[in-house]
Amino acid sequence: MIKIKINNKVVEVEEGTSVMKAAQQMGFEIPNMCWHDELEHFTSCMLCMVKDKKNGRLFPSCSVKSVDGMEISTDDQEIADSRKTALELLLSEHVGDCEGPCQIACPAHMDIPRMNRLIAVGKFDEALAVVKRDIALPAVLGRICPAPCEGACHRKTVDEPVSICLLKRIVGDDGVEPTVPEVDKTGKKVAVIGAGPAGLAAAYYMQLKGIDVTLFDKNEKAGGLLRTELSEEVLPMDVLDGEIEAILKTGAEFRGGESIGVAQFNQLKKDFDAVVLACGTVTDDSEKYELKAGPKGIVADRNTYQTSDEKVFAIGNVLRSSRLAIRSVGQGKEVAFSVMQFLAGQEIKGEPRLFNSRFGKMVKEEFTEYLKESVEGKRRIPEQGKNAGFTREEAIAEAKRCLHCDCRAIDDCKLREYSDQYQVDQKRFKTSERRKITKEINHDLVVYEPQKCIKCGICVRLTGKYQEKFGFSFIGRGFDVEIGVPFNEDLKKGLTETARKVAEGCPTGAISLKDVISTTEKEKSVDKKIEEK
Structure with a gap:
């Protein structure tokens, strides 16, 4: 065993233990995006930088082994600036919206894409629970709202926007009112x-x-x-x-x-x-x-x-x-x-807003990519007239027109979480022209969006460890390197056994599960992050 000091606290660790693991043993969380507990270090994101207090140098804690007598600082302004720069470099190539443009345009900031996904599979009760997280009067507003969200809908670039207000209306009309949760009374x-x-x-x-x-x-x-x-x-x-x-x-x-x-x-x-x-x-x-x-x-x-x-x-x-x-x-x-x-006697900041990546306008070449997760056809008009609203069948068909512009990893994306924590500027290292969005959806379990990838290599290493026949690989060299299935094989052949594990290990939304997300633990996790801000 050897002794090292982290943030002025002494810890004994086994020789050969990385500084990252030593810090974790002491309860110090060091941000990371290429680290995975099942894998050897890779050192690609450069987010886990810490400082050797004896010489003032920064180094990646995931790859440097603990040495007896080390004195380490995991958090000061220089370290924070280094991490911020690393994140801004990663974001310079990251193309994708955290929140859909419809949600941003909604004055109540309602999670419209999640509502649409739930309606599309007939989960009207769960859709109502999603709506009421942000809108207390969904059936009322479904009838009278002028729908600024529809003005921002990417679908209108293809043909016509999704009928969001009518979808919200039927959820308010037909959905079972969510149970009022038991909460601790404040006494106020x-x-x-x-x-x-x-x-x-x-x-x-x-x-x-x-x-x-x-x-x-x-x-x-x-x-x-x-x-x-x-x-x-x-x-x-x-x-x-x-x-x-x-x-x-x-x-x-x-x-x-x-x-x-x-x-x-x-x-x-x-x-x-x-x-x-x-x-x-x-x-x-x-x-x-x-x-x-x-x-x-x-x-x-x-x-x-x-x-x-x-x-x-x-x-x-x-x-x-x-x-x-x-x-x-x-x-x-x-x-x-x-x-x-x-x-509560806290600083009054109002409702917290998490970092939100935005890629801007959708271009014509991307229409086909987004339509892969949608259906053809213009917006539906209720057969009985607008005042009557949608039937359930009409609502399901209309909800399927949603292009899924938001990110499936919106609630647990490390890139978003750390970008918010370090208050990054997404445009600091902006390139002259952004990459065009592509989607690979031919797998039963997952969707792959390469433009959200940060090349952390976790998927490459996991598919290698579990001996996928094709798996994932680094393709190309230098700035043009990409991650994909080798020999131009499709996603199904690349991920025959490890799709779920790879999706769960991805630190961004590049590889995500197709499952419809409901109002369960994922939402509670993002609520907790917001409350802690």
């Missing part, structure tokens, strides 16, 4: 003034975080402008009432017929731990509640929605008049993060 109380789309969404997501919410509204019934400004033909009241009922089932209390003036507002600030203003367009000074205001409404931080009073948050039309209900619903979800952070 929040008053929400206004029970329109913004206030209802805020109440829903705060209740899911263990906060007790009371909704106040001047009208006897909740719904705001959704109830008073829309016709029964556009939005049937039973649909609105059903979604409000689902929100109140989380435990939120509704008090209708209560107008909140300045005196009542000040009392609410005393009685509750925080107040959320969602009471609609400001029409006179009494509705500003002595908060800082501008010509359009109450002034609040654009990321956190906190007002000039740290205990008060503002969302929806109280900030500026808008008829876009999806924006109000999105703000309701987002403010729940800010309120939770405020109540």
